[in-house]
Amino acid sequence: MLDLMPSLKEWQPAATGQRCAVATVVGTGGSVPRPLGTSMLVSEAGEVLGSLSSGCVEGAVVEAALEAMHDGGTRREFFGYSAEDAFAVGLTCGGELEIHIEPLGSAPGGLRLENLQVLAGHGAATGLALIRRVDAHGGGAVVIPDPAGFLLGQSVASSTELAALLGLASLGAPAAGRLMRAAAAQLEPLLRGGRTGLVRLAPPEGCLSGTAVAPSADASPEPITLLVESRLPPARLLIFGANDFGAALLPAAQLLGYHVTLCDARPAFAGQSRFAGADQVVTAWPHRYLAEEAAAGRIDARTVACVLTHDPKFDIPLLETALSLDLAYVGAMGSRRSHRQRVDSLLAAGVTAEALARLHSPIGLDLGAVTPAEVAVSITAELVAGRSRAAGASVRASSLKDGRGPIHTGPIHNANTTQRQETPWT
Template identity: 35%
Template sequence: MLELAADLLPLLRAGQTVATITVAGVARSAPRGVGSAMAVTRDARVIGSISGGCVEGDAVALALAALARGTGDAARFGFTDDQAFAAGLACGGTIDAVISVVSPTDAVARDALERAAADRPAAIGIVASGPGAGTLVPHDPVPESALHDDLLVVAAPRRPRLVILGAGEHAATLSRVAAASGFAVSVCDVWDTLVTEERFPEADERVCALPHEYLRQLDERGELDERTAVCVLTHDLRLDIPALQTALALPVGFVGAMGARRTVARRAQLLRESGVADADLARLHSPLGLDLAGVTPAETAIAVLAEIVAARRGGSGLPLRAGTGALHPRASVSASASASASASASRESILSSSEHSIGCSLDE
């Protein structure tokens, strides 16, 4: 639920009560991981998702029922292979979820959501089963969401940071796609006419400074770590070289620089001459981006972000059709959830049970 902080806080501040549905466990293949969430208001407005769309309708019904009761619940959304085939679904996955009723006066929820919205490490505990299912309890920040016995701990670590050095058109489009992908974006350029809110409305920070000096400032502020990516888009060797010297000496997870192959070779030579070791040069992603044969700045930005994501997540960068095995992470569903009901069970009987097991069938 913390991933929805920016949307939930205005509703709570306006005095609205909402229901959240949070993934507590998945089995086989499921598109969203543990901790993923959606929310539903009393007027059936839906925020977020917990699947690829096949269980959201049932989740909304359960959320509205929880709002009417004023208490939470637990649910299992699952499919047998036969049911998945009949519904046109190939995933055959199972999702365990817990439904919470969040009121404007819930201090535990408000505190965790405020921290998450401010990009500070946050976590919240959710009772995953039993009579108290859905109850929210305080929890210290943790690196990732996980189910511990009957307590689901939902984590909201700080967003990964993307530092863009250079403020040309490629930088502007990269800022947009990175912000939409959940990165905290910082942009730096020596020209104040380029680093403007109008050109970079999504950026969290816009700075006019020498790029290498800005990197040192971020390091001194303790804002760089292994989840940080640095992209040098200055197209000026006088700025590129000191910026890359500095970046490659910092504990960041990704350093990339845009440029044609001739520029890349010349830049590598200058970096070696300036004392950068070959081991550090090997960390440099340049030319920057996956080979998508893109032409426009937007297509180039997608290629750059794709390489950053692949490096962060350990992806191959190959088309999914070239691989084998599950597309989504696998995890065990919680033992506390009920067994999956058959597709022929009526919706009324499903929704009236204390722990629901719902399939997605086209004949309903």
Template identity: 40%
Template sequence: MRDVLDDLLRWWSAGTPAGLAIVTRTWSSAPRAAGSAMAVGPDGVVVGSVSGGCVEAAVYDLCLEVAESGVARTASFGVADDLALGVGLPCGGTIDLTIGRVDRSTFPDLPDLVEAVSAERPVTLIVGENGYSLSKDDVDVRTSQTVIAFLPPPRMLVFGATDHAAAVARIGAFLGYRVTVCDARPVFATARRFPGAHEVVVDWPHRYLAAEAEAGRIDRRTVLCVLTHDPKFDVPTLELALRLDVGYVGAMGSRRTHGERLDRLREAGLSEPELGRLCSPIGLDLGARSPEETAVSIAAEIVALRHGGSGVRLSASDGPVHKNSSTASNLSGAFDH
């Protein structure tokens, strides 16, 4: 829903109503997750998406209708009778929607929501029958209401100021992570070399990671990519990383480097279950060669683990395209609304 907030606020500020459709529930291979949204403004402009294209035209009409009438409503779309040409979800899923009117009376807290999201502060939106409000500690959130949590972006920490790190930083930002590149060498760790990162830190990786963990800025959505393949940096960083409750820890290096690294980590006292959390050599087997291709393989591994994917070609597998969320790992929820 983040992608519609700026336009909603612009229409709200102008005093013109808009229609807002929010996905409240999904089943099977629905293409967009709960919390996805589409808004239609008074000038007919549409922003956002609720289905990736399958039912957008019908939802567009509903948004126009609700914006005009002010009467909120719900709708459900799904596959019916093998309809590939009708209004439905030929991709194989079902979605429930709530469609409401957004104006100053129905959504008085919209500026506060936009400000909180921009400042990366956690905030919860409650979608009720008569409008929208932000959750307070004493609010009774009933099951009939839709609750959407806006969390700060998940973090990606990339250790090692290398060409591969620059490519990983770019794709990490593209996936919605707040990316930090960290290296102890100031000549290499510069903002100019890493334009895709949100911040570049000059520090020993293990020392920086320890400080961030102590400050409470590391959580289960955090992903760590150790790309230096230098034992003096890698081993102390991985010794700490594998003991933290994070979503992903990957390390670059050959299989020989990986074996030697495991020996050093065992000598440092790490247990086999802790070592089993290490994704090394990092990434999926895509036959990658360039830093950019390698970054794609690393991103693919992170996404697969987040959603419980197998990493095999879809054309060579059976079953639903989209996995049930119950199969996902610690990375579940890394991309909030």
């Protein structure tokens, strides 16, 4: 949903107040075009903003969204691949999608256009999160403006809105308190980590997803299911070295969503117009600048440092500083001979073997890259692989054509399974 917000202001159906419904991917399995949390808006006239599957199932989803707007109810649709029925709507890639469809309404407890307009008012560089209820017995949304600092007990407004989202008004104080604490314990890691995922909460005894029901021998309570989308301010990528390689890496890193800083101690190099596209250009000794940024709290565990200076007088003190910090990635350019000399110098400076194991040197994946543009692809490919591994994915740095089996592995991620991207019942 958050990906759609930059386009919402220009989307005519929203601007003119048309009735709309939102369709969201809440479960995935196998090879699918878009991940959990991907959304598409559908207007009452059938106009569309966004895409769920690059065309495979959109027509069927639009029809379901129009039906939801007509009867006012939410619905859940499942799409897979049918070898038996060639004309069935499904994913030719063989994956599975579970789609939650909800009409936008005006009721205080429902998902409203005003929620989306609040989201659209935040720039892409600001932190923002949306918590939506997507089980069969609930709906609505809560906007969290500062997910990085989210602590449920310290936000009265968020606590009140989340209590309404969970349907706690129908519960006694002890049960409501337990459910709220369980929700907070699972929401906080997702929100503060800037991640998307499903949180499932076991409904209190005697309730079906937070709604009081009469006991039934065959009634199986569905978990209260929350879809969490959290976006933190862009992670920083620091390029040290105002040269051809730095100029090529700069736009490539921005394509991945990084806030890019170029740092070089030489004003004549850093001041070149080809680096004007950087979010920040700094003329300073690299190791001093990095130490000052860390001391000021502007470096965190998502920060990437790419050392492209290829000059020991810059490289060694800079890498010594970088390897002493908790950074997501530290890479340095150079040949294997340069790397061996670099390692010897860092060991002599007191850098431990454990810290050196975190150094990506020579920098990048082995793609046979030679030109600055090719080296930029090699570096960004290694960054993507590293981010995927950090998220728990099994990454193979090889050609897809040489592999076997599905591209995306793992069972379907939906409200009835407990997988990597979701949090289990409490």
